[in-house]
Amino acid sequence: MSATETTMTDGVAPGEEPGALKQFWRNLRGEPLGLIGLVLVLLLVLSAIFAPWIVPYNPNEILVGERLAAPSAAHWMGTDQLGRDVLSRVIMGGRVALLVALASLGAALSIGLLLGLLAGFGPRWLDNGLLLIFDAVRSFPVIIFALALVALLGPSLYSVIFVVAVTSIPIYARIVRTQTLAMRNNEFILAERAMGAGMARILGVHVLPNVLGPLLILASMDVPLIITLEAGLSFLGMGVRPPTPSWGTILNDGYSYIRNSPWPVIFGGLPIVLATLGFTFMGEALRDIFDPKLKRDL
Amino acid sequence: MLHVMIRAVPGDPASIMLGPRASAEQREELRHRMRLDEPAHVQLGVYFGNLARGDMGTDVVSGRQVTTIVGEQVPHTLTLIFASIAWAVILGIPLGCYSAVRRNTLIDRITGVLSVSVIAIPSFVMALYSLLIFAVALKWLPATGIGDEGFLERARYLILPAFAVGVSWVGYIARVVRASMLEVLGETHVRMNRAFGLPEWRIVFRYALPLAILPTVTLLGVGMAYLLSAAVFAEVVFARPGVGALIVEAVGSRNYPVVMGCVVVTTGLFVVATALADIINALLDPRAREGL
Amino acid sequence: MDSDTENVLEVRDLSLDFGSPRGRLHALRHVSLKVPRGRVVGVVGESGSGKSTVALACMGLLAANAQVVGGEILLEGRDILRMNQDELQAVRGRRASMIFQDPMTALNPVRSIGTQMVDIQYRDRITDSEKRKRAAEMLGRVGIPDPRSRLKAFPHQFSGGMRQRICIAMALLVEPALLLADEPTTALDATLEVQIIKLLERLQSEIGCSILFVSHHLGTVAELCDDVVVMYAGEVVEQGTVRDIFGNPGHPYTRALLECDPGRIKEKTRQLPTIPGDVPDVLNVPPGCIFRDRCPRAFERCASESPVAHGAAGTAEHLARCHLLDGNSEGA
Numbered sequence: 015m016s017a018t019e020t021t022m023t024d025g026v027a028p029g030e031e032p033g034a035l036k037q038f039w040r041n042l043r044g045e046p047l048g049l050i051g052l053v054l055v056l057l058l059v060l061s062a063i064f065a066p067w068i069v070p071y072n073p074n075e076i077l078v079g080e081r082l083a084a085p086s087a088a089h090w091m092g093t094d095q096l097g098r099d100v101l102s103r104v105i106m107g108g109r110v111a112l113l114v115a116l117a118s119l120g121a122a123l124s125i126g127l128l129l130g131l132l133a134g135f136g137p138r139w140l141d142n143g144l145l146l147i148f149d150a151v152r153s154f155p156v157i158i159f160a161l162a163l164v165a166l167l168g169p170s171l172y173s174v175i176f177v178v179a180v181t182s183i184p185i186y187a188r189i190v191r192t193q194t195l196a197m198r199n200n201e202f203i204l205a206e207r208a209m210g211a212g213m214a215r216i217l218g219v220h221v222l223p224n225v226l227g228p229l230l231i232l233a234s235m236d237v238p239l240i241i242t243l244e245a246g247l248s249f250l251g252m253g254v255r256p257p258t259p260s261w262g263t264i265l266n267d268g269y270s271y272i273r274n275s276p277w278p279v280i281f282g283g284l285p286i287v288l289a290t291l292g293f294t295f296m297g298e299a300l301r302d303i304f305d306p307k308l309k310r311d312l
Numbered sequence: 313m314l315h316v317m318i319r320a321v322p323g324d325p326a327s328i329m330l331g332p333r334a335s336a337e338q339r340e341e342l343r344h345r346m347r348l349d350e351p352a353h354v355q356l357g358v359y360f361g362n363l364a365r366g367d368m369g370t371d372v373v374s375g376r377q378v379t380t381i382v383g384e385q386v387p388h389t390l391t392l393i394f395a396s397i398a399w400a401v402i403l404g405i406p407l408g409c410y411s412a413v414r415r416n417t418l419i420d421r422i423t424g425v426l427s428v429s430v431i432a433i434p435s436f437v438m439a440l441y442s443l444l445i446f447a448v449a450l451k452w453l454p455a456t457g458i459g460d461e462g463f464l465e466r467a468r469y470l471i472l473p474a475f476a477v478g479v480s481w482v483g484y485i486a487r488v489v490r491a492s493m494l495e496v497l498g499e500t501h502v503r504m505n506r507a508f509g510l511p512e513w514r515i516v517f518r519y520a521l522p523l524a525i526l527p528t529v530t531l532l533g534v535g536m537a538y539l540l541s542a543a544v545f546a547e548v549v550f551a552r553p554g555v556g557a558l559i560v561e562a563v564g565s566r567n568y569p570v571v572m573g574c575v576v577v578t579t580g581l582f583v584v585a586t587a588l589a590d591i592i593n594a595l596l597d598p599r600a601r602e603g604l
Numbered sequence: 605m606d607s608d609t610e611n612v613l614e615v616r617d618l619s620l621d622f623g624s625p626r627g628r629l630h631a632l633r634h635v636s637l638k639v640p641r642g643r644v645v646g647v648v649g650e651s652g653s654g655k656s657t658v659a660l661a662c663m664g665l666l667a668a669n670a671q672v673v674g675g676e677i678l679l680e681g682r683d684i685l686r687m688n689q690d691e692l693q694a695v696r697g698r699r700a701s702m703i704f705q706d707p708m709t710a711l712n713p714v715r716s717i718g719t720q721m722v723d724i725q726y727r728d729r730i731t732d733s734e735k736r737k738r739a740a741e742m743l744g745r746v747g748i749p750d751p752r753s754r755l756k757a758f759p760h761q762f763s764g765g766m767r768q769r770i771c772i773a774m775a776l777l778v779e780p781a782l783l784l785a786d787e788p789t790t791a792l793d794a795t796l797e798v799q800i801i802k803l804l805e806r807l808q809s810e811i812g813c814s815i816l817f818v819s820h821h822l823g824t825v826a827e828l829c830d831d832v833v834v835m836y837a838g839e840v841v842e843q844g845t846v847r848d849i850f851g852n853p854g855h856p857y858t859r860a861l862l863e864c865d866p867g868r869i870k871e872k873t874r875q876l877p878t879i880p881g882d883v884p885d886v887l888n889v890p891p892g893c894i895f896r897d898r899c900p901r902a903f904e905r906c907a908s909e910s911p912v913a914h915g916a917a918g919t920a921e922h923l924a925r926c927h928l929l930d931g932n933s934e935g936a
Contacts, residue, residue, distance in 0.1 A: 157541035242434040283437040294432040500709040508697030508724040598758040
């Protein structure tokens with residue numbers, strides 16, 4: 015992997031040109047799916063931020079008389095088996111999803127960055143050891159690993175964040191490691207070290223900028239997986255504890271009553287689909303724009 | 313690599329077993345019975361020693377051997393996984409091949425967009441929706457369970473779950489096959505085939521496709537991880553027995569030995585799958601045989 | 605035209621464009637050449653001269669973005685460019701066959717040599733074992749030891765030189781009237797190159813087919829070919845017999861090529877001579893002679909008028925497109 019090539023073409027360069035934002039918009043317009051993705055993502059983020067203000071009902075408020083109602087003007091997405099408004103629960107569920115995503119990404123990125131730098135710059139045995147662990151975690155069936163961890167920690171929001179973070183770390187660590195390794199033997203790095211530059215400076219000035227672009231792109235492609243994992247765990251009852259609404263728990267509730275009313279299931283799954291599609295489209299478009307080299311026909 | 317995994321997770325039972333239990337005396341008794349009062353590395357050693365002899369411990373609740381419990385469920389999960397692979401391959405390879413040979417036609421474009429989208433949709437959502445549409449709403453197929461004895465019966469109950477698990481892979485495989493075919497079709501040996509006047513269909517099916525399929529085999533081996541994950545959900549949603557359903561239930565009831573057993577077995581399946589992929593690859597690709 | 609049966613291949617005034625993101629590349633312009641029956645014709649030129657394009661065009665094997673804008677390619681009197689897919693298939697691997705530059709990628713890796721050699725005989729109504737026999741025979745003729753058992757082997761089990769021999773065997777197995785060879789020795793080292801050339805020489809005299817031999821290696825062409833066509837940036841600039849071209853080059857480009865050929869340099873020098881300048885862009889073809897910018901003897905007429913073919917020293921077939929050969933011009 016030629017690290018020197020990527021220096022010039024990754025996300026850092028556009029900021030230096032005048033009208034870079036315009037250029038970016040032009041590129042984005044060429045990717046219609048990406049635009050759709052962006053719209054969906056914005057929808058999710060905005061609804062999550064403003065959730066408390068835009069929910070029509072209290073998501074936990076039980077309206078006994080209106081159990082399992084079909085969509086109507088009063089309840090756009092109908093109600094669940096306890097008479098709670100599904101739309102409100104969906105919006106709040108979005109909050110949970112986003113929270114988990116941000117928290118676990120934050121943790122995974124920082125720890126991954128650290129580990130990757132260590133693996134790249136540290137001694138061989140550390141590198142090999144870390145690599146082994148990365149590979150092992152990454153290739154293992156995610157949900158089984160997650161379930162095992164939940165068995166340890168007990169189901170809760172924090173367990174979910176922890177589990178998701180742990181499963182994501184290897185991906186970021188790997189990229190950081192590759193870049194670090196490549197830079198390690200790079201000529202101008204050696205020159206700097208010869209001039210007495212400290213490790214921190216090298217890492218901060220050279221490795222970080224190169225790594226940020228790919229990391230961010232990877233992160234946006236990772237969000238769908240995170241959302242899926244959180245919803246999946248919640249669906250199995252291993253995630254967020256009731257009565258907190260999560261898209262997964264809405265689905266779980268709906269599943270039990272699927273023969274009575276299909277609506278909770280439909281509307282529980284819908285936001286998941288839209289969110290994952292949105293982030294996937296956006297992530298792919300971003301990747302195509304900023305670093306076509308990462309593009310593989312996957 | 314997998315040994316690390318296996319070693320890493322069992323590190324947990326040391327603390328798992330110290331999880332919340334009934335009363336202090338029960339805890340003490342349990343601890344002693346499970347030799348938890350001995351240092352960690354001894355525990356690990358004992359566990360692996362037992363494992364080597366095929367003993368995964370005893371289920372705390374029912375007292376049955378974990379090996380038996382898990383072993384009973386493995387065939388069900390395997391059936392589901394094979395059926396899903398069959399779905400994905402039977403639909404995916406022709407779609408990918410067609411997309412490559414007839415580029416930029418409607419089918420190609422639709423397949424392209426669909427494969428990106430469907431991959432993103434989580435398997436359990438897919439499972440729930442297909443349950444909703446085909447079993448509950450349309451009532452074409454049975455919703456839950458695995459059916460009574462008899463191949464056809466079992467097969468009927470298998471269609472929907474296998475579809476739910478396999479469908480996201482259809483797109484994935486189609487993409488890979490398409491990319492692979494396009495690459496192969498541009499290579500010199502295909503040009504040479506044309507130079508000798510071989511009919512296009514013969515070139516595609518006898519020369520290009522066998523070569524283009526090879527990456528798919530490796531892909532399936534690696535993809536076993538995803539398939540196992542999806543199987544967990546499919547088993548829960550469609551109320552089928554299997555390792556997935558078992559582990560969910562075990563986690564819920566804090567049945568640690570069973571959880572451990574499931575993890576170990578899953579790891580085993582995974583290893584076997586990758587090895588199998590290598591073997592099949594060698595069977596199909598003469599170049600790979602040298603390495604074996 | 606009575607020359608039809610004499611010439612296995614005749615390219616008449618072929619002009620061809622490639623579509624590209626930058627625009628239309630005029631890859632071939634008014635290219636004409638002839639391959640008489642039983643003769644070996646070499647096409648020489650630098651990379652980008654269009655020589656490979658001509659060979660591929662003769663088989664109708666060009667990429668999808670290639671568009672013929674004029675001319676004909678007559679293979680045994682029939683125009684390749686006007687044929688439909690079925691007619692082309694009937695001709696390919698029967699009347700004409702081809703060998704390519706890189707032997708390492710020219711054979712399908714997952715099918716055995718035997719399978720591939722039997723498949724190319726798919727039109728023959730003989731048994732499979734007959735086909736295998738013919739294949740083994742041919743392998744023997746090109747110098748593959750123990751051919752019968754080698755039929756079951758796969759391409760990756762052979763070296764590059766062996767693979768090229770196998771390709772030659774396949775090409776000649778179908779008993780073509782014309783063998784097109786697109787730089788078959790470029791990817792091989794010098795010793796192997798000599799062996800392959802000698803092999804081609806021998807087989808050509810045994811079988812009697814014509815060969816269109818594309819190469820940028822002058823020494824090989826001098827050794828193997830009877831006639832030579834010199835191409836530059838998509839145009840034919842000179843043609844004649846081997847003696848004509850190598851003994852009395854008529855075009856400044858040919859002369860420069862010969863001077864630069866490392867194999868011909870007699871005195872010790874520190875630097876290998878090169879032709880100064882770059883190959884012109886075929887996107888916007890400048891008027892006048894295509895070699896003008898790099899020609900040491902260019903004058904005013906060269907910039908405005910594209911030269912026509914004039915007779916040059918030697919045989920009657922020796923033609924070069926240079927104003928200097930025009931008896932009427934006031935050349936420098």
